[in-house]
Amino acid sequence: MNDSLYALLNLVIMDAIFMCVVLAIFGLIAGTKRAAFAVMKRNFVGYFSNPTGYVFLCIFVFLTSVAAFWPYEFFNQNLATLDQLNYWYPLIMLVFIPAITMSIWAEEKRAGTDELLLTLPADDFDIVIGKYMAAAAIFTASLLFSQLSTFVTLTVLTEGSLDTGLIFSTYIGYWFVGITMIAIGMVASFLTGNLTVGFVLGALFNAPLAFASLADSVVPNREVFGVNLTEAVQASGIARPFDDFGRGVISVSSITYFVLVTVVALYACMVLIGRRHWTGGKDGNTMAYHYVARILALILITTSAVALFRHRDPKRFDMTEGKVSSLAPATSKLIRNLESDRPIKIDAFISKDIPEMYARTRYELINLLKEFRSEAAANGRTIEVNLQDDIDLFSEEAALASERFGIEPVTRMVREQGSFQQKRLIMGAAFRAGLEKVVVPIFEYGIPVEYELVRSINTVARGERKRLGVVRTDAQLMGGVSMAGMQMRRIEKHPLIDELSKQYDVEEINLDAPVDPEVYDALLVVQPSSLAPPQFERLLEALQSGIPTAIFEDPFPFARPEITATGSPKQSGGGMFGGGGQQPKGDIRELWNVLQLQSKGQAGVPYYNCDIVWQDYNPYPNLEMNVDPFWAFIDENAPGVEAGQALSSQSPITDGLRQVLALYGGTIAPAEDATLKHTPLLSTGAVSGTLNVAKLNQLMQTGMAGLANAIEGSDPNQVMAMTIEGEAATTESSEEDAAEGTDPETTKSKARSIKAAYVADTDLMLEVFLQIRADPNQAAELRFQFQNVTFLLNIIDWLTGETDFIEVRKHEPHFASLRMIDTEKEVASREVRKKRKEFQEQSKAAVREAEEAMDRELQDLQEEIQELRKKSESGNIPQSVMSAKSIEFQTIQSQLQRALDVKRAKAEREGEQNIARIQRESDQKITAIQNQVKAYAVALPCIPPLVVGVCVFASRRLREREHISKARLK
Structure with missing residues (x-):
C-alpha cells in the first residue's frame, strides 16, 4: 500500500508541475486575450454540459483500456509498459480527435452563431486560439481520466512498483499527439458546416501523420536528391517523435516537432477564418496565393527545424525510474x-x-x-x-x-x-x-x-582488436584431446573463448619460445603448474617482462579431472596400451615468489599441496541437495562479512558484483616481505577455513560424515583471488657483471612492472556458469545470482585497460514487471513442485508395495524349491520333479515381474498425468486472473463517465421541463 501511495503521489506531483506550465500559458493568453478566454470557456462548458461529451469520454477510456491491456502481448511481455497502447493510439486518436474538433466551427455555422462570433470585439487569433484552447482542455481532461484508470490497473498489477516516470512521459506524448491532431482537425472543421463531413475530414487530414510509419509498404524505397523517400515520409509522421515519449524520454526534438506542426495548423485556421476579408475582392486570388505561399514557407521552416533538431538533439531527459531508456555514462564516453x-x-x-x-x-x-x-x-x-x-x-x-x-x-x-x-x-x-x-x-x-x-x-x-594470448595447458581452453585415465577424450573449445573473441583477437600460444611483450596485450593461463619446466620458466619471464597476465591455479580441480592439481604429479597420457609415467612440471612456488604470494598448505615432494577452502554458508535454501561445504559462495550477505569485503569494492573487477561461486578452491595471501600491491578480490565469510588436501581425499573416499572432526576450527576471511601490481626489482647476477668487467658493487637494480590477477580456482569458469548466464530460466526455481562470467571478463578487461566495459556491465536497468502475475506464477509453481513430489512419493510407494508383494509370493516357492533340492541331493525326489518345480518358479517369477513392470509403468504414467493436470490447472488459474484483470481494466473505467453523463442528461431534462405546463407534458 505504501508503494502505491508513493507512486500515486509521485505521478500527481509530475502531473501538477506539467499542468502548472500549461495553465500558465493559458493564463497568459487569457489575461491578454479576454475574448479568447470567453470563447474557450463557452466551448469547454458546452461540451461537458452535454451528455454526448461523456459518451465520447467513455468511448475514449474504453478504447485506450482495450488497447493497453487486452492484447496477449501485454501479459506475455510481463512489463508494466504501455507498448500495446502506443501501437494503437494513433488509430484511437483518429476516432476521438475528430469527435472533438468536428463541432468547433461546423456547429457554429450550422447554428448560425458564426456571424455573432465574428462581430465580437476580437481578432481572428482570439477566436482560433480560444477554440483551440477549449478543445485542448477537453482533451486534457479526458487524458487525465484515462491516465488515472491506467495507473490504477498498473498499480494493482505491479503491486505499487510501477515506473511512474514512464507513465508520465508516455501520457505527455499522448498529450502532444492530441493537441497536434486537434489543430489539424480544426482545419477540417473550418472547411465545412456539416458535422459528419467535419468528422470525416478531420480523420482524413490526420491520417497521413498517423499512418506515415507504414510508408515502407507504399512508398518506393529509393533516393531522390540524396534523400530516401521512405525514410522521409516515415520521419514526417507522429510515430517517430512520439517514440521517445513512449520509451520514457522527453526530448527537445520531439517537442519541437509537435509544437511547430501545431503552429502551422493553427495558422492555416487563421487563414481560413480570415478569408472573409479578401475572398471575392479584386485581389482575392492574389491573396489566396499569398497565404498559400506563407503556409508552404511555414511547412518548409518546420521541416528544416525538425530535421535539424532530430540530428542534433540538444537535450534528452530519461524520465524512467529504472533508467531503461538511457545509456550508462561509460557507454556515452565510449561513443x-x-x-x-x-x-x-x-x-x-x-x-x-x-x-x-x-x-x-x-x-x-x-x-x-x-x-x-x-x-x-x-x-x-x-x-x-x-x-x-x-x-x-x-x-x-x-x-x-x-x-x-x-x-x-x-x-x-x-x-x-x-x-x-x-x-x-x-x-x-x-x-x-x-x-x-x-x-x-x-x-x-x-x-x-x-x-x-x-x-x-x-x-x-576501432578496426584493430587487442590481442589476448591463451597459454596451452592441461585446461586446453582452445580445445584438444585428453588422455586422462588412459582414455582418449575430445575436449571442445571453452565457450569463454567465444565470448572473449567478440572483443579480442584470441590466439593460443604454447610457450615454446619467449613471448614478445609487444605482441600480446594480455595473457590468460589456466593451471600454469601443469606446464613443463621450460614453458613454466617462459611464463615467469613473460610475467616479469610486464605482460598483464590472468592466472587461474586450482589445488583441486573438482569438475575437470583431466587438469593436474597443483600438488599432484603430472601423468603422461601414454599410448593405446598404456606405458605412461610421471612428467616433470612447474613448481607453483616459483610463480608465487615472482608475485610475492603465499598459500596455506604443506610442502610435499616435489610439489606443494595447498589447502582447500570451506565455508558454511548457503544463500539458496531451495537447493534440493545438501550444499557441499567446499562450495564457497562469495557473497556480501555471508556471516561476518563487512561491506565491500567479500567482493572487494577496492577493485573495479569486483566492485558492484553480487555473488561468485568457487568450487574446491585454494587460498592465497601476500608474502610477509611483499613490496608489490596486493588487492583481495574474493574473500569468504567468518564461518570458513581450510582443509588439507590429503584429509579431503580421505573424506571423499569414506564420505563426508567425518568432515566435522577433520576440520580444526574456523579461519575466517580466506582470500581466494587478488590482483598484483607494482615494480618488481631484480638484480643482475654478479657473474654477468664480472663478464662485462663491471664492478659488482655498482650493480644496478632493474625495475619491471608487474600486473596480474591470481585466482586460486579453475572451477569458477565451468561451462555451466556461461549456460546459466545466457539462460537463467534453466534454474528458475533456484534463481541463481552467480556472476562468475562477469568476474572473468572483468579480469581480462582490467588487464588490457578496457575498464569502460567493466562500467558498462555494471549498468543494469530496472524494469517494472507485473508482480501480481509473477507472485501467482510463483505460488502456482511452488504448488506444482509440492504436488510433483507427493505424486513421485506415491508412485515410489506403490512400486515398493508391489515389489514387497512379489517377494512374499516368491518366498514360499523359494523355500519349497530349497526343500526339494535337499531331498533331490539325498535321492528321495526324482530330478524331473525338481526341474518341473524350477520351471514353475521361473514362470511365476516372470509373470509377477511383468505384472510389476506394468504396475510401475502405470504408476509412473498416473504420476505424469497428475503432474500435467496440476500444471494445467495452475496455468488455467493464471489465465483466469489475467482475464479478470482485462475485464476490470476495460469495464470499470467506463462506469464513472457513464454515471456522470446520465446525471447530466437527467439534469438537462429536468431543466427543460421546468417551464412546460403539465398539459403539454401529457
Whole structure:
C-alpha cells in the first residue's frame, strides 16, 4: 500500500508541475486575450454540459483500456509498459480527435452563431486560439481520466512498483499527439458546416501523420536528391517523435516537432477564418496565393527545424525510474571517443512472435538501439540503425539476415499458454564499419544487452582488436584431446573463448619460445603448474617482462579431472596400451615468489599441496541437495562479512558484483616481505577455513560424515583471488657483471612492472556458469545470482585497460514487471513442485508395495524349491520333479515381474498425468486472473463517465421541463 501511495503521489506531483506550465500559458493568453478566454470557456462548458461529451469520454477510456491491456502481448511481455497502447493510439486518436474538433466551427455555422462570433470585439487569433484552447482542455481532461484508470490497473498489477516516470512521459506524448491532431482537425472543421463531413475530414487530414510509419509498404524505397523517400515520409509522421515519449524520454526534438506542426495548423485556421476579408475582392486570388505561399514557407521552416533538431538533439531527459531508456555514462564516453570517423551501420532483426523470457531483452534492445543513434548524432558520430522489427520467420527480411549476416532463427524450449513448446525466433544484429564486421546471432536474455551492443560497436569502429594470448595447458581452453585415465577424450573449445573473441583477437600460444611483450596485450593461463619446466620458466619471464597476465591455479580441480592439481604429479597420457609415467612440471612456488604470494598448505615432494577452502554458508535454501561445504559462495550477505569485503569494492573487477561461486578452491595471501600491491578480490565469510588436501581425499573416499572432526576450527576471511601490481626489482647476477668487467658493487637494480590477477580456482569458469548466464530460466526455481562470467571478463578487461566495459556491465536497468502475475506464477509453481513430489512419493510407494508383494509370493516357492533340492541331493525326489518345480518358479517369477513392470509403468504414467493436470490447472488459474484483470481494466473505467453523463442528461431534462405546463407534458 505504501508503494502505491508513493507512486500515486509521485505521478500527481509530475502531473501538477506539467499542468502548472500549461495553465500558465493559458493564463497568459487569457489575461491578454479576454475574448479568447470567453470563447474557450463557452466551448469547454458546452461540451461537458452535454451528455454526448461523456459518451465520447467513455468511448475514449474504453478504447485506450482495450488497447493497453487486452492484447496477449501485454501479459506475455510481463512489463508494466504501455507498448500495446502506443501501437494503437494513433488509430484511437483518429476516432476521438475528430469527435472533438468536428463541432468547433461546423456547429457554429450550422447554428448560425458564426456571424455573432465574428462581430465580437476580437481578432481572428482570439477566436482560433480560444477554440483551440477549449478543445485542448477537453482533451486534457479526458487524458487525465484515462491516465488515472491506467495507473490504477498498473498499480494493482505491479503491486505499487510501477515506473511512474514512464507513465508520465508516455501520457505527455499522448498529450502532444492530441493537441497536434486537434489543430489539424480544426482545419477540417473550418472547411465545412456539416458535422459528419467535419468528422470525416478531420480523420482524413490526420491520417497521413498517423499512418506515415507504414510508408515502407507504399512508398518506393529509393533516393531522390540524396534523400530516401521512405525514410522521409516515415520521419514526417507522429510515430517517430512520439517514440521517445513512449520509451520514457522527453526530448527537445520531439517537442519541437509537435509544437511547430501545431503552429502551422493553427495558422492555416487563421487563414481560413480570415478569408472573409479578401475572398471575392479584386485581389482575392492574389491573396489566396499569398497565404498559400506563407503556409508552404511555414511547412518548409518546420521541416528544416525538425530535421535539424532530430540530428542534433540538444537535450534528452530519461524520465524512467529504472533508467531503461538511457545509456550508462561509460557507454556515452565510449561513443564520444570512437576512434573511427567511418559511419557505423547496425542491422538488427527481431521476429514477430517473441517468447516471454525474451520479451524484456527485445524491449531493451529496441530502446538502446534508438538511444545509440541519438547519442551518436549528438556527439557528431554516425550510427545508422536499420531496425527490422516484427518480421516473419520466412519473410524477405529474415532471408536477408540469413544470407548476408548469418543470423538464423534459433529454437528455444519455452512454456507458454499451459504447455512446453519449441519456438523459433530471430533476435540478432550485425555491426559494420568499413571492412570490419561483428555479428551477434542471438541476444540471449541473460546477457546484458547494452554490453553486447557497445562492445560490438567499439570493435568495428576501432578496426584493430587487442590481442589476448591463451597459454596451452592441461585446461586446453582452445580445445584438444585428453588422455586422462588412459582414455582418449575430445575436449571442445571453452565457450569463454567465444565470448572473449567478440572483443579480442584470441590466439593460443604454447610457450615454446619467449613471448614478445609487444605482441600480446594480455595473457590468460589456466593451471600454469601443469606446464613443463621450460614453458613454466617462459611464463615467469613473460610475467616479469610486464605482460598483464590472468592466472587461474586450482589445488583441486573438482569438475575437470583431466587438469593436474597443483600438488599432484603430472601423468603422461601414454599410448593405446598404456606405458605412461610421471612428467616433470612447474613448481607453483616459483610463480608465487615472482608475485610475492603465499598459500596455506604443506610442502610435499616435489610439489606443494595447498589447502582447500570451506565455508558454511548457503544463500539458496531451495537447493534440493545438501550444499557441499567446499562450495564457497562469495557473497556480501555471508556471516561476518563487512561491506565491500567479500567482493572487494577496492577493485573495479569486483566492485558492484553480487555473488561468485568457487568450487574446491585454494587460498592465497601476500608474502610477509611483499613490496608489490596486493588487492583481495574474493574473500569468504567468518564461518570458513581450510582443509588439507590429503584429509579431503580421505573424506571423499569414506564420505563426508567425518568432515566435522577433520576440520580444526574456523579461519575466517580466506582470500581466494587478488590482483598484483607494482615494480618488481631484480638484480643482475654478479657473474654477468664480472663478464662485462663491471664492478659488482655498482650493480644496478632493474625495475619491471608487474600486473596480474591470481585466482586460486579453475572451477569458477565451468561451462555451466556461461549456460546459466545466457539462460537463467534453466534454474528458475533456484534463481541463481552467480556472476562468475562477469568476474572473468572483468579480469581480462582490467588487464588490457578496457575498464569502460567493466562500467558498462555494471549498468543494469530496472524494469517494472507485473508482480501480481509473477507472485501467482510463483505460488502456482511452488504448488506444482509440492504436488510433483507427493505424486513421485506415491508412485515410489506403490512400486515398493508391489515389489514387497512379489517377494512374499516368491518366498514360499523359494523355500519349497530349497526343500526339494535337499531331498533331490539325498535321492528321495526324482530330478524331473525338481526341474518341473524350477520351471514353475521361473514362470511365476516372470509373470509377477511383468505384472510389476506394468504396475510401475502405470504408476509412473498416473504420476505424469497428475503432474500435467496440476500444471494445467495452475496455468488455467493464471489465465483466469489475467482475464479478470482485462475485464476490470476495460469495464470499470467506463462506469464513472457513464454515471456522470446520465446525471447530466437527467439534469438537462429536468431543466427543460421546468417551464412546460403539465398539459403539454401529457
